[in-house]
Amino acid sequence: GTINCNAVTAKGEIVGATSTCGLFFKVPGRLGDSPVIGAGLYVDGEVGACGSTGWGEGNIRSAGSHTVVEMMRQGKSPEEAALKTLERIVALAKENRDARRKPAFNTVFYVVNKKGEYAGASVYDGIYGSTGKFSRTSFAIADASGARLLETAYLYKKER
Ligand code: ASP
Numbered sequence: 001g002t003i004n005c006n007a008v009t010a011k012g013e014i015v016g017a018t019s020t021c022g023l024f025f026k027v028p029g030r031l032g033d034s035p036v037i038g039a040g041l042y043v044d045g046e047v048g049a050c051g052s053t054g055w056g057e058g059n060i061r062s063a064g065s066h067t068v069v070e071m072m073r074q075g076k077s078p079e080e081a082a083l084k085t086l087e088r089i090v091a092l093a094k095e096n097r098d099a100r101r102k103p104a105f106n107t108v109f110y111v112v113n114k115k116g117e118y119a120g121a122s123v124y125d126g127i128y129g130s131t132g133k134f135s136r137t138s139f140a141i142a143d144a145s146g147a148r149l150l151e152t153a154y155l156y157k158k159e160r
Pocket of ligand 1: 001002020021023052
């Protein structure tokens with residue numbers, strides 16, 4: 001699956017990586033956002049790191065991870081930068097809407113800045129699985145307080 005992992009050392013060194021197997025039933029040759037630097041991952045040693053999971057086409061169009069890092073460079077917090085970038089992705093994604101004209105996809109950003117401030121942010125608060133069970137979108141953090149799962153900030157509540 002697709003996993004993004006970012007880290008900041010005590011000295012302020014920053015690294016990031018995004019793995020992927022792409023999307024289910026993708027057309028042969030499809031290139032997702034994960035291997036595209038600036039889309040599924042962007043790391044700037046002076047600012048921070050951002051990576052993503054979710055609908056890759058929309059993220060490539062907005063150079064999402066790069067956009068998040070650039071907004072942090074201009075002073076936004078990780079959460080503000082991620083939510084603003086998600087708004088841009090949604091605004092441009094006119095072709096990927098459900099019957100109610102709401103986004104028919106989720107995109108999640110995982111963000112950390114040089115100070116170690118972090119955020120996870122998603123288009124929706126969660127997803128309903130095929131059995132109808134709701135699962136809240138979350139992200140994992142490990143710092144001096146230990147490792148834990150946190151819920152993402154989000155743009156919209158998912159309706160059934
Ligand atoms: N972002 C990946 C892609 O579009 C999919 C995923 O997150 O699982 O290829």
